[in-house]
Amino acid sequence: MTGLAPANTLTPVKLLNLDHVAIAVHDLDAAIDGYRKRYNVEPIYREKVESQGVEEAMIPVGGSFIQLLEPLGGETPVGVFLSKRGEGLHHVAYTVVSIEAALDHLAATGARIIDTAPRVGGRGARIAFVHPGDLAGTLIELVEPADA
Ligand code: CO
Secondary structure, three states, rough: OOOOOOOOOOOOOOEEEEEEEEEOOOOHHHHHHHHHHHHOOOOOOOEHHHHOEEEEEEEEEEEEEEEEEOOOOOOOOHHHHHHHHOEEEEEEEEEEHHHHHHHHHHHHHOOOEEEOOEEEEEHHOEEEEEEOOOOOOOEEEEEEOOOO
């Protein structure tokens, strides 16, 4: 590659890290207990994120996390997911350097974006979701960490 790309070339956006794998559960305490007993892991972080209608627990595994999600009510997105699909994989989250650059790139490449502007998620990170119908049936969360 030379550095001679035209000025209007899309900003290259690359996923940096698998931030977390999110699992929807009915009972956060029971799920944490299960992971502790079966896999000897422990959450280092737990937070109610009212804006997303969830209480989440983050369990570190290597450089990534398992994110356990319990809905704060049946009408929340995760509550609706649980009633339709039951417990299980909810989304996969990847770290990016700039969420705006990532969203611009996704829009320019025709992606089906849920959040056209970033919002604030757990740990003060800026996040945005991409629709599971866009690619490989997977709800994707992009994360720009607060401490990045
Ligand atoms: Co997440």
